Amino acid sequence: MELLPLFLTALALGLLGGGHCIGMCGGLMGALTLAIPADQRQGWPLWRVLLGYNFGRIASYSVAGALLGSLGWLIQDLGLGQGLRVLAGLLMIAMGLYLANWWAGLTRIERLGRGLWKHIEPRARKLLPVTRLPQAILLGSLWGWLPCGLVYSTLVWASSQGDAVLSAGLMATFGLGTLPTLLATGLLANRMMALLRKRLVRITAGLMIILFGIWTIPGPHTAWVMGGQHGTHEHPATPHSGH
Incomplete structure (x- = not known):
């Protein structure tokens, strides 16, 4: 049952970050919809492609999670797990401040991914216009690497669990x-x-994400929130010891 709060937190981060998603990806989603031939922009043909985009996008998030989760395991094995948790919590707090329009510093972190995106975007453009489902899934998988502070902060938080899967x-x-x-x-x-x-x-939404960030940072408050369970393990042997 210890995993349930983690997955509920991940789901809540996606839901609460809706405002950032529209700002970052709303225009792109509209452009991808217009990239579908006009005779397919209705009914099931449209939904099939839209779901294909998002399946590919979520798959790329999972791949990134597995890669950074492996790195998180290595960091924890080196005894630096608490430092990673602190970083994850601070990034989450920064995201909450951004969503509440109190501080936009998180946008600076998004610049870190622009170098990679410059190489991915030309390949994504070659897939347009979208006429087939595999094409939509591939395009969505490239879209998932778009620089995004919300994704980055959640990714660091997920990798702080120290388990790739x-x-x-x-x-x-x-x-x-x-x-x-x-x-x-x-x-x-x-x-x-x-x-x-x-x-x-x-x-x-911002305050709730800030609370998630505070909960993530190791300390006495974490044990109190979890009802006396310790959330600062350095070497989690299994996924159940993330919090």
Whole structure:
């Protein structure tokens, strides 16, 4: 049962980050929709391609989670696990501050991924226009590497669990949490954008992510939140010892 809070946290991060998702990927999602031939932009043909995009995107999150989860295991094996947890918590707090419109410093972290994205974007453009499902999945898998502070902060948090498989699963769950926002189209997208732009909604989402960040940072408060369980293990032997 110790895994349940982790997966619920990952899902909540995806859901609460909806405002950032629309800002970062809403325009891209619209462009990808327009890249579908006009006669396929309705009904099941449209949804099949949209789901293909997002399947590929979430798959790339999982791959990144597995890669960084392996690195997180190595870092914990070197006795630096608490440092990684502190970094993950601070990044999550920065994301909460960004969502609440209190501090935009997280956008500087997104610049770190722009070098990689410059090499990926030309390959993604070659897949347009999208006419087949495998094409949509491949394009989505490239889209998943778009520089994004929300993804980066969640990725570091997931990798701090020190287990490649668990990290991959957490990133997949996070990706599922972003689906409602990124699948919304037309009038529904406009309504969702209006909702996510409301100050109270943004502040509430930001505060909740800040609390997740504080919970992630090792310390006495973590044991208190978890009802007396210790959350600062240096060498988790199994995925169950992440928190």
